[in-house]
Amino acid sequence: MLTERQLQVLQVIIDEFIHTAQPIGSRAIAKKEDISFSPATIRNEMADLEDLGFIEKTHTSSGRIPSEKGYRFYVDHLLSPSRLSRQEMTVIADTFQREMIEFEKVVQKSARVLSDLTNYTSIILGPRVFETTLKQIQIISLSDQAAVAILVTSTGHVENRYFNVPASMNASDLEKLVNILNERLTGVPIIQLQEKLYGEVAELLLKHSSDFEATYNYLKAALLEEQPVKLYMDGKTNILLQPEFNDVHKIQALYSVMEQEEEMANILRTSGEGIKVSIGQENQLDEMQDCSLITATYSLGEKQMGTIALLGPTRMEYSRVISLLNVLSKRLTNTFHSWY
Amino acid sequence: MLTERQLQVLQVIIDEFIHTAQPIGSRAIAKKEDISFSPATIRNEMADLEDLGFIEKTHTSSGRIPSEKGYRFYVDHLLSPSRLSRQEMTVIADTFQREMIEFEKVVQKSARVLSDLTNYTSIILGPRVFETTLKQIQIISLSDQAAVAILVTSTGHVENRYFNVPASMNASDLEKLVNILNERLTGVPIIQLQEKLYGEVAELLLKHSSDFEATYNYLKAALLEEQPVKLYMDGKTNILLQPEFNDVHKIQALYSVMEQEEEMANILRTSGEGIKVSIGQENQLDEMQDCSLITATYSLGEKQMGTIALLGPTRMEYSRVISLLNVLSKRLTNTFHSWY
DNA sequence: TGTTAGCACTCTTTTTACATGAGTGCTAAA
DNA sequence: TTTAGCACTCATGTAAAAAGAGTGCTAACA
Numbered sequence: 206m207l208t209e210r211q212l213q214v215l216q217v218i219i220d221e222f223i224h225t226a227q228p229i230g231s232r233a234i235a236k237k238e239d240i241s242f243s244p245a246t247i248r249n250e251m252a253d254l255e256d257l258g259f260i261e262k263t264h265t266s267s268g269r270i271p272s273e274k275g276y277r278f279y280v281d282h283l284l285s286p287s288r289l290s291r292q293e294m295t296v297i298a299d300t301f302q303r304e305m306i307e308f309e310k311v312v313q314k315s316a317r318v319l320s321d322l323t324n325y326t327s328i329i330l331g332p333r334v335f336e337t338t339l340k341q342i343q344i345i346s347l348s349d350q351a352a353v354a355i356l357v358t359s360t361g362h363v364e365n366r367y368f369n370v371p372a373s374m375n376a377s378d379l380e381k382l383v384n385i386l387n388e389r390l391t392g393v394p395i396i397q398l399q400e401k402l403y404g405e406v407a408e409l410l411l412k413h414s415s416d417f418e419a420t421y422n423y424l425k426a427a428l429l430e431e432q433p434v435k436l437y438m439d440g441k442t443n444i445l446l447q448p449e450f451n452d453v454h455k456i457q458a459l460y461s462v463m464e465q466e467e468e469m470a471n472i473l474r475t476s477g478e479g480i481k482v483s484i485g486q487e488n489q490l491d492e493m494q495d496c497s498l499i500t501a502t503y504s505l506g507e508k509q510m511g512t513i514a515l516l517g518p519t520r521m522e523y524s525r526v527i528s529l530l531n532v533l534s535k536r537l538t539n540t541f542h543s544w545y
Numbered sequence: 546m547l548t549e550r551q552l553q554v555l556q557v558i559i560d561e562f563i564h565t566a567q568p569i570g571s572r573a574i575a576k577k578e579d580i581s582f583s584p585a586t587i588r589n590e591m592a593d594l595e596d597l598g599f600i601e602k603t604h605t606s607s608g609r610i611p612s613e614k615g616y617r618f619y620v621d622h623l624l625s626p627s628r629l630s631r632q633e634m635t636v637i638a639d640t641f642q643r644e645m646i647e648f649e650k651v652v653q654k655s656a657r658v659l660s661d662l663t664n665y666t667s668i669i670l671g672p673r674v675f676e677t678t679l680k681q682i683q684i685i686s687l688s689d690q691a692a693v694a695i696l697v698t699s700t701g702h703v704e705n706r707y708f709n710v711p712a713s714m715n716a717s718d719l720e721k722l723v724n725i726l727n728e729r730l731t732g733v734p735i736i737q738l739q740e741k742l743y744g745e746v747a748e749l750l751l752k753h754s755s756d757f758e759a760t761y762n763y764l765k766a767a768l769l770e771e772q773p774v775k776l777y778m779d780g781k782t783n784i785l786l787q788p789e790f791n792d793v794h795k796i797q798a799l800y801s802v803m804e805q806e807e808e809m810a811n812i813l814r815t816s817g818e819g820i821k822v823s824i825g826q827e828n829q830l831d832e833m834q835d836c837s838l839i840t841a842t843y844s845l846g847e848k849q850m851g852t853i854a855l856l857g858p859t860r861m862e863y864s865r866v867i868s869l870l871n872v873l874s875k876r877l878t879n880t881f882h883s884w885y
Numbered sequence: 886t887g888t889t890a891g892c893a894c895t896c897t898t899t900t901t902a903c904a905t906g907a908g909t910g911c912t913a914a915a
Numbered sequence: 916t917t918t919a920g921c922a923c924t925c926a927t928g929t930a931a932a933a934a935g936a937g938t939g940c941t942a943a944c945a
Contacts, residue, residue, distance in 0.1 A: 242888075242889085243888070243889050243890080244889090244890095245888075245889050245890070245891090246887085246888055246889070249888090263897095264895085264896055264897065265894095265895050265896055265897095266894080266895045266896050266897080267896080267897080
């Protein structure tokens with residue numbers, strides 16, 4: 206559909222604009238190495254590219270900038286996978302080299318690396334808990350009124366849930382309670398906790414002693430408490446480095462939406478498997494219409510466990526970002542795999 | 546030193562400027578209710594106040610704005626404690642009303658309330674762990690190579706430390722280990738963990754079985770690992786609302802410094818007891834020289850446990866902020882007290 | 886027929902000039 | 916001691932002019 210020459214011109218415009226953030230004129234394009242035609246010819250091609258909607262002008266007599274459709278085409282057809290530099294590879298390797306047994310730390314470091322290497326904002330959605338099973342439950346009494354239940358999942362995730370305890374419960378009662386819970390709930394998928402807890406466990410507990418009822422109610426609430434998704438962000442201030450964001454209102458809008466963790470998590474969660482690119486208006490949220498979001502997933506076996514993403518201006522280094530996300534997501538998947 | 550009239554004029558200038566962020570001219574001051582002299586008189590007083598360094602001009606023929614020295618004087622001598630509105634009291638009461646047994650949540654909510662009510666950025670330094678004692682320790686094996694130690698402190702704080710386990714350790718070994726640890730370490734102040742661990746516990750463990758040596762080394766590292774201070778911030782985007790921060794570079798500088806959690810924590814930690822006000826250049830960090838930081842402490846018994854603070858422009862509603870911090874810090878102290 | 890040089894035209898950006906208005910400092914009168 | 920009056924300063928706003936970058940179109944060229 207596009208001629209070879211049009212492709213060349215489009216590529217130059219996008220590559221240039223990604224680095225300079227300035228409109229590109231025909232003269233500038235003509236000066237490029239692999240371009241061997243005059244500015245006038247390029248102007249003709251540019252007029253065509255504009256008619257097709259791949260580039261646009263900022264005003265009547267300005268150079269051209271890529272349109273969102275242009276970026277889309279670029280990402281879909283023009284992108285040459287960029288090799289990571291040796292230095293980048295080293296940084297990444299170092300991150301994963303240390304003996305790491307705590308998933309949270311791995312994720313935090315990954316987020317840091319991503320934002321450091323790109324100057325964009327990295328967002329990582331932590332592994333889904335409900336894909337895992339309960340490994341063990343512990344209850345530790347804090348006072349005569351409060352206790353904390355500690356849940357450990359098969360993926361080594363530890364979670365603390367505080368709850369009230371009626372004064373009538375003593376230490377040995379609690380111990381019995383824990384034993385029953387462990388006996389019945391160990392190995393149960395987190396997602397099935399609720400039905401188990403309502404069903405047999407409730408029965409068993411109440412049969413054991415009617416004193417348990419109040420405790421059971423408190424505990425139930427604590428255990429079933431919807432736990433917030435873990436969202437790791439890094440490099441939020443990187444956005445401020447981008448020239449398209451030297452308007453305080455834009456910053457304000459974007460930061461506000463980034464603070465809505467639930468919403469962001471949702472976007473990442475519903476991103477499909479593999480690398481996905483959302484450019485400008487393709488994003489669900491109005492506040493992100495000047496941005497591009499690139500997501501990749503990591504998994505354990507067949508199950509998709511979480512998402513890593515980079516958020517930047519639509520004028521993004523797509524090629525490099527995609528390569529980076531590819532590498533990082535594979536690393537995360539491997540790390541995850543090696544543990545379980 | 547200052548005449549009654551000068552005090553009045555200074556007060557009006559600061560009060561006005563705090564609300565409008567605009568230089569105040571003599572005419573505007575003369576129009577104020579409790580001012581009964583002409584603009585010309587006020588101009589004379591203003592010239593004196595400027596000579597004394599309490600106010601300054603933005604340019605030769607502008608109105609006056611408070612200098613940092615002016616704010617300092619205002620805070621030290623002119624401040625009338627502002628009563629919180631009923632609505633504010635309600636919001637705060639609501640925050641603490643719910644039955645709360647988890648300190649982290651209380652702190653998070655306090656931070657939220659502070660930033661919501663003030664439109665500044667709230668920063669809370671969580672309670673110091675080393676003031677507490679170890680209540681219980683649990684070890685849960687995650688795989689044949691990894692385990693997690695769960696520390697519960699006397700304040701109900703729960704902490705997870707992941708560590709490696711040599712393959713030679715089996716479940717009953719681990720159990721023995723936990724028993725020894727609990728027996729010897731329960732009730733020990735966190736700050737003394739190290740010496741205990743190096744001394745008698747090491748001896749005991751190694752005597753028990755030389756197999757424990759490797760495990761002991763891993764565990765020791767995990768337990769003694771310097772845990773990062775918990776810093777809770779809320780309302781970071783509020784800064785963007787302040788007219789003095791519509792310069793992207795200023796935002797950038799301030800946000801960068803806020804991301805340095807260690808540094809921020811240090812500043813809060815070394816703030817003295819009670820309410821402290823740092824105005825502009827009085828702040829340690831260069832990046833905060835356009836800001837004021839107001840801190841208050843909360844405590845358990847005699848021991849100062851943590852700090853709550855508000856960060857905003859030097860043009861801050863000192864009176865209201867101080868009242869708010871007073872109330873909140875007392876509430877936190879009470880909550881803390883009621884638990885232990 | 887595709888390519889290119891030439892040129893008028895458009896629109897932004899920068900500069901300059903000028904008018905306006907807020908506010909001051911000073912002087913002199915009350 | 917206070918205040919009215921006035922010249923002066925400086926920021927802000929507006930308008931016009933100049934500069935510059937880049938386009939679209941036409942006509943010539945290969």
